[in-house]
Amino acid sequence: MITQLTLVNFKAFRRLELPMGPLTLLTGLNSSGKSSVLQALALLRQSFGPDRSTSPEEGLLLNGELVEVGTARDVLHDDFGSADDLLATDAPVVGFVVDDEVDDEFDDGNVGRFIARYDLQQPDEDVMEAYDFPGWRGFLSLPFQYLHADRITPAVTYPRSRQVAIDRGFLGVRGEHTVNYLRYNAEREVPDGPLRHPNATSPQLLDQTVAWMQELCPGVNLQATAIEGTDFVRLSYGFGGTAGINATRRRRPTNVGFGLTYALPIVVACLTTTPESLILLENPEAHLHPKGQTRMAALISAAAATGAQLVVETHSDHVLNGVRLAVKRGDLRPDDAVIHFFRGNGSGAEVISPRVDEDGMLAQWPEGFFDEWENSLDQLLD
Ligand SMILES: Nc1ncnc2c1ncn2[C@@H]1O[C@H](COP(=O)(O)OP(=O)(O)O)[C@@H](O)[C@H]1O
Ligand SMILES: [Mg+2]
Known part of the structure; x- marks a missing residue:
């Protein structure tokens, strides 16, 4: 598990040390x-992980399958500082230092320093010279998902890629391979443990996915099928809970609420975590109703409780509260939930990290941190 990520001269950060x-x-x-x-x-993964098609020796790949951040000029922090503590070089560098703790009694942790050099002659290149990177790349080859804030929307068909969805088990950064993954792995069992939904009809992935999706929309069920003779798959929804003549009729995603399809990749990413996984999620709450957001946080907490590592960007009080509730229920240890509040002020980033106690209470509540409900209420009651 990554215990700390240090960013040097990377985008908004001159230096950021972030415990994880x-x-x-x-x-x-x-x-x-x-x-x-x-x-x-994601940059480290696409540059030095197992799926890079060209040699990692070529350097930090700024535009790739996972992320497209532009050119070296875009990435180097505007007010870049000296990198004396990283390297003896005059050239500006962008650095990533990853502290990784392996759950092995013989291993007392690893520090990986990935340093890319900014070439003053070629600021518009989108590959930066790998100035120094470790032989050790443990965390870069573990099971991985990264779901962007901009994900699949309801569609008539989704891609059917054997290589991405099945051989690599990757859902795609927009979750575009989720339906094919689900079709192929429908019968794969979710291991006994916190991820297994008690109301599911079986431990199999499709039934477990349906049970968690029913937390968002009671009565819903799913089918993922191949369209023979094409390289597409189809997703369909049924609403068995709504009695009547059409109870068994299937509906295509375009005729079903937007939020369900948007949430599906998050649900599948969580249900397929292994204790080694690294899962990056942007805005898992998007397009869900408030209770659905809280339940999504319960699923995310359950994935973290299996030993996986999840890093989640969120704007949702309900996701925050869902995590606090998971701690209070004892589903997640208080120290296992690390909360950071970013308060950028244009010239630098400030991060405040309120700790959670075993009752789910936060040790501090900085101004601007999910306090809008109260602010509005104060004005309403004034
Ligand atoms: N090269 C750079 N130097 C300084 N700041 C940068 C650079 N690139 C991006 N930023 C800043 O980073 C911020 C965007 O960061 P981002 O991670 O997208 O924010 P968030 O996800 O919190 O909305 C913006 O304030 C932008 O000005
Ligand atoms: Mg963002």
Whole structure:
């Protein structure tokens, strides 16, 4: 598990040292640097992980399958500082330092320093020279998902890629391979433990997905089928709960609420975590009703409780509260939920990290941190 990520001269950060846990919540103002943290991990993965098609020796790949951050000029922090503590070089560098703790009594942790050099002659290149990177790349080869805020919308068909969805088990950054993954792995069992939904009809992935989706929309069920003779798959919904002549009729995603399809990749990513997984999620709450958001946080907490590591960017009080409730119920240890509040002020990022206690209470409540409900209420009651 990554216990700390340090970013040097990367986008909004001159230097950021960010402790991480099994579940790390990134919250805070717009444009305060939350997504940049996820992008940093994704950049390392796409540059030095197992799925890079060209040689990792070629350097930090700024535009790839996981993330497209532009050119070296875009990535280097505007007010970049010296990197004396990283390297003896005059050239500006962008650095990522990853502290990784392996659950192995013989292993006392690893520190990986990935440093890319900014070439003053070629600021518009989208590959940065890998100036120093470790032989050790443990966390970069573990099971991985990264779901962007901009995900699949309801569609008539979805892609059917054997290589991405089945061989690699990757859902796609927009979740576009989720339906095919679900079709192929429908009968795969969700291991006994916190992720298993008690009301599901079986431990199999499709039934478990349906049970968690029913938390968002009671009575819903799903089918994922191949369209023979094409390289597409189809998703359909049924609403068995609504009695009547059409109870068994299937509906295509385009005729069903937007939120269900939008949430599906998050549900599948959580249900398929393994204790080694690293899962990056942007706005899992998007398009869900408030209770659905809280339940989504219960699922995310359950995934973290299996030993996986999840890093989640959120704007939702309900996601925050869902995590606090998971701690209070004893589903997640208080120290396993690490909450960061980013308060960027344009010239630098400030991060406040309120701790959660075993009752789900927060040790501090900084101004601007999910306090809008109270602010509005004060004005209403005034
Ligand atoms: N090269 C750079 N130097 C300084 N700041 C940058 C650079 N690139 C992006 N930023 C800043 O990063 C912020 C965007 O970060 P992002 O992670 O997308 O925010 P969030 O996800 O919190 O909305 C913006 O404030 C932007 O000005
Ligand atoms: Mg963001």
